[in-house]
Amino acid sequence: MGGLRRCWRSRISSATGTGPTKPSSSSPVSCAVAPRYAAWIVCWSSRCRAATRTKAPTWPSSRTSPVSCSPTGRSTNAGTADFPPSCCTGSARAASTGIPSNRFRASKVSEVGPRIIVALDYADAAPALDLATRLDPAHCRVKVGKQLFTRAGPDIVERLQARGFTVFLDLKFHDIPNTVAGACRAAAELGVWMVNVHASGGRRMMEAAREAVAAVAEPPLLIAVTVLTSLAREDLREIGVVAEAQELVARLATLAHACGLDGVVCSPKELRALAAALPPAFLRVTPGVRPAGADADDQARVATPADAIADGAHYLVVGRPITAAADPAAALRAIETQLAGARGASA
Structure with a gap:
């Protein structure tokens, strides 16, 4: 179990750039960087999907690029008319x-x-x-x-x-x-x-x-x-x-x-x-x-x-x-x- 926890910690550190957290010698090893469910997906995904990851451009911050919503482009399909365009x-x-x-x-x-x-x-x-x-x-x-x-x-x-x-x-x-x-x-x-x-x-x-x-x-x-x-x-x-x-x-x-x-x-x-x-x-x-x-x-x-x-x-x-x-x-x-x-x- 301790090894799994160390795996979670190392994977999360790699994904987030926060670096590993050294556990206290008086306390059991724990994953302090993220909740357990986040650790699950980061560890699993980094093992199984690392080879297929793709990098896309980073979106500009909304502080400098405000969000806009054009009134045009709404679907005319009757099946999707009540869904957002x-x-x-x-x-x-x-x-x-x-x-x-x-x-x-x-x-x-x-x-x-x-x-x-x-x-x-x-x-x-x-x-x-x-x-x-x-x-x-x-x-x-x-x-x-x-x-x-x-x-x-x-x-x-x-x-x-x-x-x-x-x-x-x-x-x-x-x-x-x-x-x-x-x-x-x-x-x-x-x-x-x-x-x-x-x-x-x-x-x-x-x-x-x-x-x-x-x-x-x-x-x-x-x-x-x-x-x-x-x-x-x-x-x-x-x-x-x-x-x-x-x-x-x-x-x-x-x-x-x-x-x-x-x-x-x-x-x-x-x-x-x-x-x-x-x-x-x-x-x-x-x-x-x-x-x-x-x-x-x-x-x-x-x-x-x-x-x-x-x-x-x-x-x-x-x-x-x-x-x-x-x-x-x-x-x-x-x-x-x-x-x-x-x-x-x-x-």
């Missing part, structure tokens, strides 16, 4: 600053695809893979979070991809800029569809993450977590935040947009505030979604799928209403029916 993706921002557009990145946003992301919040790989056999990748994407990734490692991502699923790697990186950059690049090299960081890590951290994912041949979408949906007003007050959740979400989302990210994670209750503050094409990925009559579980700010879509969500993260259902496929179809009804009512 490719002109407002990260690749378009790159093109506006003289860097060649990345077609792969643009297609990740403008493609016709499932809007439901099933949260695989399991303790190990077996139940996650079992659920995957019961769902159709044509009707949903999947989210791999900290617990599952820490236990199963990058292998779970590859096995889900082999079954046809696009993967949102939900590790919410939050650390110093160099460490987050190394972890984001390693995550991107796994071929995931989406990865995220905490917006509260600040401008330099988010810009470092953006530059890191842009340096791989097929970069994922990069989004930021604003305020966790489990946090109520009392929780925010307890940690010294006097602003209301909606105000804080809008502030962090605006910063993420200025840093060149593709979107944010936000609760259904903040969707309208973001619609007023940011371009329509800036992605809004929304957890805390529960079908009418379902238990809110540990989510403090929830809404129905139809309400979330009506308020401007691009993607919905749904966990227990699908994963804990007796028939997960039927539960997924029921939510799809609600979404179809919501789109029909707004047409």
